[in-house]
Amino acid sequence: MKQTIRLFLVALVAGAVTLGGYKLIENKEVLSFIPQENSSFIPINYSSNGAEMNTDFTDAAEKTVHAVVHVKNITVSRQPTNMMEYFQGGGQPKAMVGSGSGVIISPDGYIVTNNHVIANASNLEVTLNNNKTYTAKVIGTDPNTDIALVKIDGDDDFPFIPFGDSNAVKIGEWVLAVGNPFNLTSTVTAGIISAKARDLNQFDGNPQSFIQTDAAVNRGNSGGALVNTRGELIGINTAITSETGSYVGYSFAVPSNNARKVIEDIMEYGNVQxxxxxxxxxxxxxxxxxxxxxxxxxxxxxxxxxxxxxxxxxxxxxxxxxxxxxxxxxxxxxxxxxxxxxxxxxxxxxxxxxxxxxxxxxxxxxxxLETFSIDDLGLEVKNTPPEELKARGLNNGVTVTRALTPEVAQYKLEGIIITRINDEIVNDIDDVKVIMTQRDYRTPIKMTFMDNAGNINSFIFR
Structure with a gap:
């Protein structure tokens, strides 16, 4: 009997020692080694438990899918049927239909979309996720940011998406793209923020600052919503880069802070400040x-x-x-x-x-920044401050801010001051508007300017 008790106690002590040693090793999550002199080592962390990603997109999708609409743009153009109509204008009217997406941003039916989605529209139709269709009217547009504001009217409040802070988004953050690609309504795709402040127009003088994401975006997604996992609007899906015209892994959105500022300006001032x-x-x-x-x-x-x-x-x-x-x-x-x-x-x-x-x-x-685009010259100009005119020895003139076409861009005219157009004095952009409106379109345009070296020159645009 005593021998049995003695064996039991020995086994109990051995088990306790074994269990204690196992716990001691188990709690050591990170093992560090002190390298010997002239040796090298790679630090390794074994503390990860391999936890699975637990990101749920269902709440964000439910909050946003009903506030993203399908926008149908109907444009009417005349197609010449003979040589006389080709040279003099006219012809048979022909309707063309384009489509895209839009985001309802207020319960009374204001919708933000891309300018290229609604450009030259003769008629705009908006279809909600519940298949109700409304006629929309254009409130205002801004081609520079490719943002447009339209409105629909209804008896009840519309579902809408609140704005988020696009400056606060982080690279690697999960996002959803909601839109209507290929006329497939209410499509939701997921991805991450791949980059911020991406400039796709760095060579045409009109710098942009896009959010880049790898959420799948295709034709028809333009004007749709880019939202975070809380269902907040952080961007308006605008463009993709692709050799085929379809999604290949990169898509771009106008940041919500910029889009919100543009539409607030349109509502308050009628143009973008x-x-x-x-x-x-x-x-x-x-x-x-x-x-x-x-x-x-x-x-x-x-x-x-x-x-x-x-x-x-x-x-x-x-x-x-x-x-x-x-x-x-x-x-x-x-x-x-x-x-x-x-x-x-x-x-x-x-x-x-x-x-x-x-x-x-x-x-x-x-x-x-007050600018005016002289489309016939391919130049954008702005008012020149009096201090700048005085410093350059001029009494009047407008400053060229950028070229509008690659053909004109090769001449590097940014910064020159246009003093006369067709020998008429130019004081500000209002003078430019009047001169260009009243000119004879059949005659060349003469532009007199001071270049960046201080020389007076003239160009003839034919």
């Missing part, structure tokens, strides 16, 4: 690095200051590198243009610049 700092932007290249002793490779280089602008009055200087706007990180020009796209004239923006190796925070009041 654009606020700018008043700077000329330069690329950080080896020549700039050598001239200014720059060590940073990220940020926006200030290549010049517009006289009388907010940047000029606030004390920004040529050679500054803009690193932040209101604490928002600026790594490239698309970051800057995207953030300013959500601001208005007279807004004050805190600009963090790097100057002589030191950071400074400078509040800058944005000025209004």
């Amino acid at each position: 654009r606020g700018i700092l008043g700077i000329q932007v330069g690329n950080i290249n080896p020549q700039i690095v050598e001239k200014y002793g720059i060590k940073d490779t990220q940020g926006v280089f200030v290549g010049g200051i517009e006289k009388g602008s907010g940047a000029d009055k606030a004390g920004l200087k040529e050679g500054d590198i803009i690193k932040q706007l209101d604490g928002y990180k600026v790594s490239k020009f698309a970051d800057l243009s995207g953030y300013l796209g959500s601001k208005r004239p007279n807004d004050v923006v805190e600009v963090t610049v790097l100057r002589n190796g030191n950071e400074r925070k400078i509040p800058v009041k944005l000025i209004k």
Whole structure:
């Protein structure tokens, strides 16, 4: 009997020691080793338990799918049936139908979509997820951002999607694209934020700042919603890059902060109010690095200051590198243009610049960008501040901001000041509008201007 008890106690103690040792090893989640001299090692973390992803998209889909609509654009054009109609105009009317998506943003039926979805529409039809169809009217458009605002009227409140903060989205964050690709209504796809502030128009002088995602977007998705997992609108799906015209892994959305600002401007002012700092932007290249002793490779280089602008009055200087706007990180020009796209004239923006190796925070009041597109010349112009005219020895003129076509872009006319068109004095963009409206379209256009070297030249556009 005593022998049996003794064996039982030995077994009990051995079991306790074994269990204690196992627990001691089990609790050691990370094993670290001190390398010996002249040896190398790779740190390894065994603490992961291999937990599965537990992301549920059903709530966000349910919140948003009923507020994304199908937009049908009916355009009527005349097709010439003989040579006389071809040269003199006329012909048989022919209806063409295009389609896209839109997002209801208020219970009273305001809908945001892409400008290219509703462009040149003779009639707009909007179909909801419940198959009810409404006739929509265009409230306003902004081709520069490809955003348009339309409205439908009904007896009851419409489902809508609230705006989220697109500046707060993070790379790698899950998103849903909701739209009507290929006329398939109420389609939801999932993906992640692949990049922010992506500029697809960096070569045409009209910088954009898109959210890039790998959520599947195809024809018909244009104008649809990009939402986060809380069902908040963070973007308007606008474009894809593809050699075939169909989705291949990249799609792009106008950030919701920019879209919201555009439609609020349209509702309040009837047009878009654009606020700018008043700077000329330069690329950080080896020549700039050598001239200014720059060590940073990220940020926006200030290549010049517009006289009388907010940047000029606030004390920004040529050679500054803009690193932040209101604490928002600026790594490239698309970051800057995207953030300013959500601001208005007279807004004050805190600009963090790097100057002589030191950071400074400078509040800058944005000025209004007033431009006019001279389509016949392929140029966009803006009013020139009096200080700039005086500095260049001129009494009048408008400044070219960008070329509108690749053919004109090759001449590098940005920054020149147009003083006369067809020998008529140009004081501001209103003068340009009048001259271009009243001119004889059968005659060439003569443009007199001062180039960036201070020389007076004339171009004849035929």
